[in-house]
Amino acid sequence: MASKEEIxxxxxxxxxxxxxxxxxxxxxxxxxxxxxxxELIEKGYTAGMEEVGxxxxxxxxxxxxxxxxxxxxxAGIKVITPEMEKRQAxxxxxxxVVLGTxxxxxxxxxxxxxxxxxxxxxxxxxxxxxxxxxKNYVDAVKEFKPQxxxxxALMTTTMxxxxxxxxxxxxxxxxxxxxxxxxxxxxxxxxxxxxxADIYGESANDAVAKVKAAL
Numbered sequence: 001m002a003s004k005e006e007i008x009x010x011x012x013x014x015x016x017x018x019x020x021x022x023x024x025x026x027x028x029x030x031x032x033x034x035x036x037x038x039e040l041i042e043k044g045y046t047a048g049m050e051e052v053g054x055x056x057x058x059x060x061x062x063x064x065x066x067x068x069x070x071x072x073x074x075a076g077i078k079v080i081t082p083e084m085e086k087r088q089a090x091x092x093x094x095x096x097v098v099l100g101t102x103x104x105x106x107x108x109x110x111x112x113x114x115x116x117x118x119x120x121x122x123x124x125x126x127x128x129x130x131x132x133x134x135k136n137y138v139d140a141v142k143e144f145k146p147q148x149x150x151x152x153a154l155m156t157t158t159m160x161x162x163x164x165x166x167x168x169x170x171x172x173x174x175x176x177x178x179x180x181x182x183x184x185x186x187x188x189x190x191x192x193x194x195x196x197a198d199i200y201g202e203s204a205n206d207a208v209a210k211v212k213a214a215l
Contacts (some may be wrong), residue, residue, distance in 0.1 A: 004035050008044045008214050015048025017143050018173040019069035020075040027055065027079035035162070037080045038120050045073045046113055046204060053109075070109050084120050091123050095215050096146035100128030100136065101184075102161045107154035110184065114150070114204045134164045139175050147215050159186055163195045181212050183207055 002010070005120050007030050014023035023045070032038045052069040055061040056120050108130040115127045126144050128136055132151075141149055149169070155158040162182050169175040182192050183201035192200035199214055201207025 002029065004039075006034065007035050008040060011040055011044025012048040012051070014076065015045055015069050015072050016051055018065065018072055020072045023072040026078050027076040030135060031080065032085055035136070037084055038117075039176035040080070041077065041116060041120065044206065045076055046117075049109070050114060051071055066109065070112065074112070092122075094122045094212070095148070096124045096126065096144055096149060097130065097148045097211060098126045098140045098144055098146040099150040099152070099181075100132035100137065101130035101150045102132050102153045102158050102165070103131060104161060105152075105154055105158040105184075106130050107152070107184075110154070110204065111152045114152075114183070114207055117204050118206050118211065121212065123211070134161065134168050137165055138168050138172050138174065141169065141178055142172070146178060148179045148181055148199070148211055150183065150199075150207070150211075153182070153184040153187055156186045159184070159191065162187075162191075162197065166196050179211075180193060181207065181211065 007026060008025045009204055010022065011030070012144050013152050014026055027040070030037065044144060049069060052066055060165060099115060101108055111130065115125050118125050126140055126146065128140060137149055137151065153162055166175070166180060171177065179198040181199035181201055182197045187200065189200045199210045201210060
């Protein structure tokens with residue numbers, strides 16, 4: 001039987017090779033071998049995704065490659081999800097997080113990774129999807145009463161919409177009932193401070209840790 005390290009290395013390889021079948025197969029193998037699903041996702045799938053992201057940034061890979069890697073990751077996570085849900089049923093939910101990619105922005109890979117990891121960490125996640133109008137975030141805060149509302153922006157042109165979210169939550173009288181978190185490639189701690197967001201998530205791991213700390 002393969003060791004934990006071998007299984008995790010194979011999970012990473014499935015992503016960097018854009019191999020959906022292998023990603024799903026290794027997820028099953030990990031569950032059978034008792035590998036911690038969180039570790040499999042962080043050190044396997046997410047690590048592979050980050051490597052693909054870096055190569056994309058350097059111009060070695062192109063958007064279809066990134067999407068193919070994301071598909072492979074989704075195939076693996078789909079296999080693990082029932083196990084995660086079973087575990088979650090046994091543990092108390094840590095709270096609710098509403099998240100989405102901000103209006104005008106259709107990037108969703110980072111958001112999807114964060115949604116999976118928050119789920120695994122024990123949060124209830126309300127994923128609004130991508131290109132989400134500010135009003136939808138505000139409505140979701142009213143409806144789901146989350147502890148955190150998170151918006152991701154991958155372009156400097158859509159980042160400015162994160163200011164609108166702060167403003168509209170204030171106008172709706174909801175701002176003091178929820179913590180706001182911002183993230184995405186061009187977003188920085190300085191930007192979060194400037195617009196008055198409570199949390200800046202540098203990466204999916206960082207965001208999960210900060211959400212836990214904030215609550």
